Amino acid sequence: MKDYLKTLFEDASNKLDYLKINNAFFTIPNQKGHGDLSTNIAMILTKELKKNPREIANEIIENLNYDSTIIEKIEIAGPGFINFTFTPIFLSKIISQINEEKSAFGTSKKYFGKKANVEFVSANPTGPLTVGHGRNAVIGDTVANLLESVGYDVDREYYFNNAGRQMRVLGESVQLRYKALLGETVEFPEEYYQGEYIKEIAQLLIDEFGDKLLSEKDETVFKSKAETEIFKEIKATLENLDIKMKIFYNENSLYEEGKIDYVLAQFKEKDLSYEKDDAIWLKLTELGNEQDKVIVKSTGEPTYRLPDIAYHITKFNRGYDLIIDVFGSDHNATFPDVKAGIKALGFDAEKVDVLIHQFVTILEKGEVVKMSTRKANYITLDELTASVGKDVVRYFFNMRSLSSHLNFDIDLAKKQSEENPVFYLQYAHARISSILRVTIEQDLHASFVNFNLLNTEAEINLMKKLHQFQNEVLYSAENYEPHRIANYLEELAASFHRFYTECRILGSEVRLAEARISLVQAAQIVLKNGLSILGVTAPDSM
RNA sequence: GCGCCAGUAGCUCAAUCGGAUAGAGCAACAGCCUUCUAAGCUGUAGGUUAGUGGUUCGAGUCCACUCUGGCGUACCA
Numbered sequence: 001m002k003d004y005l006k007t008l009f010e011d012a013s014n015k016l017d018y019l020k021i022n023n024a025f026f027t028i029p030n031q032k033g034h035g036d037l038s039t040n041i042a043m044i045l046t047k048e049l050k051k052n053p054r055e056i057a058n059e060i061i062e063n064l065n066y067d068s069t070i071i072e073k074i075e076i077a078g079p080g081f082i083n084f085t086f087t088p089i090f091l092s093k094i095i096s097q098i099n100e101e102k103s104a105f106g107t108s109k110k111y112f113g114k115k116a117n118v119e120f121v122s123a124n125p126t127g128p129l130t131v132g133h134g135r136n137a138v139i140g141d142t143v144a145n146l147l148e149s150v151g152y153d154v155d156r157e158y159y160f161n162n163a164g165r166q167m168r169v170l171g172e173s174v175q176l177r178y179k180a181l182l183g184e185t186v187e188f189p190e191e192y193y194q195g196e197y198i199k200e201i202a203q204l205l206i207d208e209f210g211d212k213l214l215s216e217k218d219e220t221v222f223k224s225k226a227e228t229e230i231f232k233e234i235k236a237t238l239e240n241l242d243i244k245m246k247i248f249y250n251e252n253s254l255y256e257e258g259k260i261d262y263v264l265a266q267f268k269e270k271d272l273s274y275e276k277d278d279a280i281w282l283k284l285t286e287l288g289n290e291q292d293k294v295i296v297k298s299t300g301e302p303t304y305r306l307p308d309i310a311y312h313i314t315k316f317n318r319g320y321d322l323i324i325d326v327f328g329s330d331h332n333a334t335f336p337d338v339k340a341g342i343k344a345l346g347f348d349a350e351k352v353d354v355l356i357h358q359f360v361t362i363l364e365k366g367e368v369v370k371m372s373t374r375k376a377n378y379i380t381l382d383e384l385t386a387s388v389g390k391d392v393v394r395y396f397f398n399m400r401s402l403s404s405h406l407n408f409d410i411d412l413a414k415k416q417s418e419e420n421p422v423f424y425l426q427y428a429h430a431r432i433s434s435i436l437r438v439t440i441e442q443d444l445h446a447s448f449v450n451f452n453l454l455n456t457e458a459e460i461n462l463m464k465k466l467h468q469f470q471n472e473v474l475y476s477a478e479n480y481e482p483h484r485i486a487n488y489l490e491e492l493a494a495s496f497h498r499f500y501t502e503c504r505i506l507g508s509e510v511r512l513a514e515a516r517i518s519l520v521q522a523a524q525i526v527l528k529n530g531l532s533i534l535g536v537t538a539p540d541s542m
Numbered sequence: 543g544c545g546c547c548a549g550u551a552g553c554u555c556a557a558u559c560g561g562a563u564a565g566a567g568c569a570a571c572a573g574c575c576u577u578c579u580a581a582g583c584u585g586u587a588g589g590u591u592a593g594u595g596g597u598u599c600g601a602g603u604c605c606a607c608u609c610u611g612g613c614g615u616a617c618c619a
Contacts, residue, residue, distance in 0.1 A: 027558060030565075040561055043599075053599080078562045079599060124619080164619075279617050290545085290615090297617040304619050329613045332546050358547060359612065400555065403547055405612065407554065412568095420581090421567065427581050435578050442578090475558065487556060490566070501574090501583045542581070 001037055001086060001467050002026050004070060012063040018045055019060070026084075028468070035075065035083030036464060042080040053080025091463040092451035098466060098522035099446065106473045106529045112151035117315050118144040120326035121238070121245075122159040125230040126170045127195055129237045129381040132328070132371055135360050135406060137381070138397035138535070139482060140326040141243045143355065145533045146477035146485075152322065156244070159311060161251040162227050169193065171223025177202035178222065182211050193374055201229050233382075240385045241394060242535050249314075251307050259310040260302060266345055267295070287340040304334070309341040316347045323352045324480070332356050355480055357402040363409045379410065388413045394535045395422035399486040421490060425531060426539050428493040431500060432524040433540035439505060439517055446521055447514035454515055458499040462523060465495045469526050473533070482534065489530045496523050 005026055013019035019041075029038045042057035049056060057076045064074070070090045075083045098105045120140025123133055144154045161167070173193040176186045181202050205213060205225055213221060231248075238245065254260050264280070267273040272283045278298035282305065285292055295306040315323045325335070335354045343349040362369040362379060371378040385393050392413055399421065400406050413420070439445075454463070468488065476484040505513045505520070528538040 025559075027561080029562075030557080031562060034562070038562085043561080046599075081562065161619075166619080277617080281617095294617045299617075301617085303617065308619090329547065331614085331619080333614045334619080336545095356547075356613095361612085404555075405548065409554085412554090423581050424567085427579080431579055431582080433579095438578050471558090479558090481558095483556085484558085487566085490556095494566085497582055498584095500578085504578070506578050542579075 001084075002471060005037060005039075005084060008064050008066055011065060012060065015063050016060065018049060029081075029083065034077060034081070035073075035085045037084045037086075039082050039084075040080070042076075042082060046080070056080070057082050088455055088460055088463075089452055091460060091467065092454055092519075094463060094466050095451065095518050095522045096448050098525050099448070099518060102525055103529060103532075105525060106469045106533075107149045107151075108470065108474060109151045110474065111147070114152050114321040115319055116144075116147050116152040116154045116322040116324065117157055117318070117320040118147070118154060118324045118326070119157045119159055119315075121234075123234070124161050124164070124166060125227045125234065126166050126374075127193065127230065128197060129234055130371055130378040131362055131381055131384050131408060132360055132378075134241075134381045134384065134393060135357055135397045136326055136328060137238060137241060137243055138394050139355065139357055139402065140324075141241070142394075142398055142482040142485075142534055143324060143326070143477075143480050145535065146473065146480070146482065147322070147324075149473050149533060150477040155246045155320075157247040157249055158245045159249045159251065161307075162223075163252050167223055167227070168219060170198075170226050171219030171221075173198050174201050174205070174222035174226045175216070175219045178205055178213060181206060182214065184214075191374070197230070197233075198226075201226050204229065237380070237382045237385070240382065241390055249311070251311065254307050254310045254314070259314065260306060263306060263310045263313065263341075263345070264296070267341075270344065272344055282337070282341065284337055284340055287344050289336055289340050293337055305337050305341065308334070308338045309345075312338060312342050312352065313345065313347060316342075316351070321351065325352065325354045327354060327356050329356055329358050353480065355402055358405045360397075360406045360408050363407055363411075365411060369410075384410070384413075391426070391536045392420060392422055395425075395486065398482045398534050401481060401483045421486075422536060423542070425489050425493045425527065426536070427542055428496045429524060429527045429531070429538040430540060430542040432496070432520050432527075435505060435520055436517070436524075439513075442506065444505070444510070444513055444517060446518035447511070448518055450511040450515045453512045454519060456503060458495075458502045459516075459519065462495045462499045462519065465492045466522055466526055469530065485530055485533050489527065489534075492523065492526060492530070496520070496527075499523075 009019055025041065026037045026039050029035060042053040042060060045056050046053045054076055057080050061074050061076070061082065066074070069087060072085045072087045074085075077083050118140055121129070121133060121137050123129060129137070141156065144156050147154050169191070170193055173188075176188055176192065177199045180186045180188070181199065202222075205222065216222070235245075264273070267282060272286065273280050273295065274283065275281070279294045280296035281292045282295045283292055284290070293305060294303050296302050312323065327335070339349045339352065339354075342352070362371065364379075369377075369379065381393075396408065396413060397406070454460070469492075472484055472488045476482060499520075503516060505516045508516065531538045
């Protein structure tokens, strides 16, 4: 619908110069009676043209050379809105299109040929993923899905560090548990990793090596076993949510390949770093940030900023047109430094978009659960997925905007009752499958010839909703807003359920019944395509 | 102190570069199954969009200040 109006306005701009300057902007009015699409362009132009908006609107309409089989009416309303109402027969054409394009409906090729990298989760292998990581994981994967829907070639990437202090502590934790399991009395410091999984890893080492490792001087063996086991589990956790990373990028390789030294040398050469108190500082104030920051500590170890900058440079060098980082809000202070560093080294920081999502608050029995990996006070993502199912987890984390805090009520999610909106969508899909099973038994088949019979309000509303899908996908992808898809699908499902209640297929006259079959098929395809973007299954029965 | 995010119906949240009468779900109340899945549908009720001021044809949305909450503000990541 929007596309048609856009071409109409483009044509008209040959006669009305002022239409060239403005991109016509169409919205769906939230009020019934205000048409199917509306534009406020006349009001925007008021100042520039120094004319009454309704006058401008009139002039625009006179110059729109529209097809009356497509547009039923155009009205000027309120202070100067131009409202467009489409003909039912035009609306119904979407049914054929959807049935032809099937799973491709909603996708576009707008960004075809572009490469994107979406980095997410990126938790260091110090313990199982928690519910807190779940939001990051689901958002990252869904944004990747959205980008693929609009044509991007997307790589999903997980960045990790297996070298730092935390990992050392992890190794030592395993080592201590190992000794304890073999009967030695050990003191287990409070700041070490308390989780049960540490003991399990220690047990694996006993199974494998017996007590031979008691003589190990340092934690290396324990650390590397821990890393292997924990990563195995992390990957399994992600796969339980249908998330598959393409690349696991090890921070350590940046050192091994000299990329850290290179960046350091670059900063020095550009006179962007200096030494003070035995540390190396980056002149971030010169780059427009608040204060200079340390990039190499006096111990000789870099701070996270240096490898992060080097890491992002590899992304540029790997040829990505779009680079997305998904972070929790606890990282919101880190990226400005990194971005400034990248920019200073001559890379186009505009290609990098950082998605900061707010924290998940876990509620159990009405109480807030404070989470800490180290203290082993957490609910794992696996436990959650096991208890409520992949679909609920994915839907729940996708249904809110990133910037909004998310309350995850464990008890509510476990309920699996009608309070859970994901079932509403899946139910719509399953209902359609059921209809299609029955109609086939009755030898009724989809027909695309009598769409003029689809003229009740419920049918027309459903067709209008179907029209919206392509724009929703594009808009959600370009703005990284998975929750819009969830909201859209709830509206679509509502339109369908209303249709289902008011319009029957069995018992209707054959031509009408068969036209309705093609309509519900179209609705089912769109539900399925939308759910698939969210990573939620579309069941055929419930 | 400073920075980022938020504050919208009893609860959880939407609201498309600022648009028309701020919308859904859940919870509450009243109805709808002899016919394609009632995990559904219809209706009622529920609001000074935290507050104050400003910008303009028009503000939940933009600006300023205040209040409340989350996260940061490291030679941790």
